[in-house]
Amino acid sequence: MSRRVTYETDKGGYQTKLLIKSILIYIVLVLLTIVCLAPLWLMFVQASLSNKESSHFHILPSTHFFENFKTLLNDPNYTSLYKPWRGLFNSFFVAASCAALVVFFAGLTAYGLVVYDFKLKGPAFVFIIAVMMIPTQVTTVGFLSMIAKFKLVDSFIPLIVPSIAPPAIVFFMRQYMLSSFPLDIIEAARIDGSNEFRTFLTISIPMMKPAFAVQAIFAFIQKWNDYYTQNLVLVSSKKWTLPMMVRNVSAVRNSIDHGAVNFAIFFSIIPVALVYIFLSKFIIGGVAAGGVKE
Amino acid sequence: MATAAQRRIKSVSYAKYGYIFILPFFIVYFLFMVYPLFETFRMSLYGNGADKDSIKLGISIQHYMGFQNFRDILFKDGRNTADFFASIKNTLIIWGGNFLPQISLSLLLAVWFTDLNVKMPGKGFFKVVMYMPNIITATSVAGLFYTLLGADTSSVWYTIFHGPKSNFDQNLLLGLTSVWPARLIVMFIQIWMWFGNTMIMLMSGIQGINESLFEAAEIDGANAHQTFWRITFPLLKTIMVYTLLTSMIGGLQMFDIPYMLNGGTIIPSIKTVACFIYEKATGTKAAKAYGWAGAASVIMFFITAILGALVFYVQRDKDAIEKKRKRKEAMKEAKRRARGGGFSI
Structure with missing residues (x-):
């Protein structure tokens, strides 16, 4: 005779399964959040690069943000x-x-x-x-x-x-x-x-x-x-x-x-x-x- | 609730305000939408150009052409026939390649977000972030992609190849202006912009499903897979068809991203129907082709009308069935009462 599966005996497995599922969902959501925010972040990063720097791809912003703004206003x-x-x-x-x-x-x-x-x-x-x-x-x-x-x-x-x-x-x-x-x-x-x-x-x-x-x-x-x-x-x-x-x-x-x-x-x-x-x-x-x- | 008599009295004394209140809408709508629409229909039957040569050749915009323009863009073999069909093909490819992944992703996310078993702190934050791409100015998004992947000076290619792309190969598989990369980028941007919107719509669809169905399924031991395919999916069909059709109508209007992706010069492989119309309606004097633009608009109008009618068919169907059911119930109830038997619970 097989072991009876009751709520009590199965509870642990169910909880672990849910936990694993939640973690997987979270990983996907965090990845999607990055994808959603990346273009905006890159717009900001690009806006802070000097002309010379912008010929290379950057992930972190540089320091020429206001300089670029000045060029835009005056040049x-x-x-x-x-x-x-x-x-x-x-x-x-x-x-x-x-x-x-x-x-x-x-x-x-x-x-x-x-x-x-x-x-x-x-x-x-x-x-x-x-x-x-x-x-x-x-x-x-x-x-x-x-x-x-x-x-x-x-x-x-x-x-x-x-x-x-x-x-x-x-x-x-x-x-x-x-x-x-x-x-x-x-x-x-x-x-x-x-x-x-x-x-x-x-x-x-x-x-x-x-x-x-x-x-x-x-x-x-x-x-x-x-x-x-x-x-x-x-x-x-x-x-x-x-x-x-x-x-x-x-x-x-x-x-x-x-x-x-x-x-x-x-x-x-x-x-x-x-x-x-x-x-x-x-x-x-x-x-x-x-x-x-x- | 007003009785019939009350309603009649109201309609006698206040009807004129109804007309006054809706009048501005209709005046402006006829002036800025209906009149241009009829003008478009009329111009689709007239010649193409406003320049001297067109007038000399008798194809000026004053010249009645019958259905010649439609024949030109639909049947006559020539550059413009190919152009129009290519734009339809591009629109379909880009729309399809954006819709299928988009609805799958949105559906998955909507199911996750509405699953009560999964505890999910920060749900609101994720929703806000995922809807956000929808509100960002499309011209700027296209401008960013142009900066990153665009012409020879693109920073990504420069970084990857340690020099301008032209040093390697102009027709490189990944070049922005080659056929598939351009389409894939547009598809990606479209998915990025719209999946949040679709997700929220599907979520409100799922939340509209009677919760006791999910509870019953859980008690009966259905797993997530079964619950989705046997309950959520069938009950979401209407809203999914609605999403499909409105997305198709939206797809026909796709303009900003394809137009701006290469800094204002349209790449042939992503020239959509809207781009075709825009190009023919606003080109330089020699390139202007009001007749063809008008004919393409009329075709697009009828496609939209068919899709729109289908949307209403889908929506109406559901309501009609619901009403029928209610009427039947009411009749049963009335019969039972008439028999003097039972009582309603």
Whole structure:
């Protein structure tokens, strides 16, 4: 007769197995963490190397970080291609206005779709769902022809104004409102004499803050990184954004100071990296809620 | 819950606000999306160029061409036919080579992260780190890879070969601009950027599965392998199909990394459909080909539309079945009540 396997006799084996499994999982996770962080680390390392040092591969940073920054700011070879403060301002201006417009108008549209009953409510919602997945790339040719016709080439308007109409975010906001926005409170506000816009501004927006925050962060990051549209619209050096300037210095890389170019590459990710470091909790939560696949 | 009568009263008095609230969205959407889309469709039927030669040859953008552009990029043998098909081929290869490893890795990680038996301090930290590549500006990532592996002056080659790469062999197997290395690098960057996102989506899928199923499996003595293939995997199918389709739509839009990997000169082996459209729509005057770019956009639009419709089919299916089940239950319940028999528990 074989030995009876009970919980008591098997407990040790089970525990060891779990321990081994945990250790293996940890090894994989640590390796993946290294892979995830390596490119960022290398960007930083590259940004700190002098022109001469950058001809060799380095794993540890050197001491020319600020020197590279100075070259980038003062050397006429770069000042025509990469203007750090100008680019920072332009990128920030575009991304921040887009983020503000996205949350305000997506919130407004979703509010209209959830709170009110009207004839075209159904069709309007179906339309928003239907167009949610159209990629901007397919409208490129018509978009270029349109901005030429309306004299909007080299203007921030075609970058910022479309943020008033983000179908995917309206969809997300609508789902959020349906699940967690008590409509009774609107009735209460009406009885107290608040008009509809005031109700939206002073009651709905504060209550929707978590959803607004998540979507604003995502819109900011997405617009900051949206090299494609920026490159289609903007022409003059005054309006270039940071990703466009990175393209400029990358294209002439072989003839100039590598240290400064590498610094430029690193410089343009600092703002999004900071946003991420401070707000990652919101971001992860937002992805899990499933409203943000581009 | 508002009663039907209440709802009707509300709709009488407040309907106009509904229109006012959604109006800005629709005005802007029609101006900046629908109009350009129709303009793209229209231009796909017109000539290619805006320069003098095109006008002289009668292929200017004012010149109606019928479906000639589609014939040019799809059927007529020539450089542009090959170009468009090559871009589709590149897109498919790069997308496939990125999606399969990506979903496998994400699935594995999602299962680990949601396994309650494995104690895992620092779970939040790992999630944050793994999602991070997704937010880093693609142009900078491409710029970094260009620095490390790019042209003759690349530091990695210099370090490995103790001199510029050109001293050894221009067509070296590992050169950034040769066919497969370029594709593999793009695939790697795409996996790196997106696996965290996919992982988090799959995790919320797994967390949506009824926990008692896992408990029952454990009590019945199922091992991790069995639990995964018999419970997790089948129940995740919908969300995986959703991931597959949205990833395909995303793959069609792949632009920044392939475009920037070589400092703004597109390497032929990684020229994607989006790069093709961009190149034809924005090239120098002579290289500009609005008609072809438009035709390619229209084809891409229909592919996206089909994929998008499939996404909704997958999503809707689940809801419909759920509703049907509920309706059936409700009817059973009603019947039972009508018989005056049992009581609901």
